[in-house]
Amino acid sequence: MKIKTKFFAGCQDIVGKREIEIEVEEGMTAGKLLERLIKDNPGLESLAKNSLLSINMEYTSLDTLLGEGDEVVLIPPVSGGGDV
């Protein structure tokens, strides 16, 4: 099945792309996908330690099963807003 992943901020700097599609086997979890992304882009490893994962724009855990067409995104620590 096909999974879409997008890269933002520091992740985009490391991967060099905004968006990729990956073919994965059924039964793959978000955590396994992350391992594969890190294998392909070793620079993501340290960033991933402090990041969250989202599936279809909702924060999720590593053991969540992926489905066809899911959009999986590694979310580094956020820093939007302004000075407070």
Place this chain on the structure above:
Amino acid sequence: MFEIKRDPLHVEEVVDKVKSDSSGAIATFIGTVRNESMGKRVLYLEYDAYEEMAIKKLREIGEEIKKKWEIDKIAVTHRIGRLDIGERSVVIAVSAPHRKDALLACQYIINRIKEIVPIWKKEVWEDGETWVGKQ
């Protein structure tokens, strides 16, 4: 009521969105780009966003607020892309029948943005740059 844009932000436009006849107060927060960070001179900031998810999370914050305080309307506009020193990064406006609710809700929104809304900022200094947050 929730927007992400690349152009300069106008406070009045965001405030106008929350005007309501039942409101006795409008509280606003404006985030601006500071020229210094951890002792380094900042040249400019670069903001990035996962836009669709950011809007979704802003809407959720709006729902959280309506459970906590008596609020009329909420508007948040966040700017992304390159921002120079002194420019506005975010404008928040909250209208409510009473000022206390408006002020508390406004502070809550900016704090929650920094927790759950996927927007990132990169500081660019004279001798380097970094994405802010423990990365």
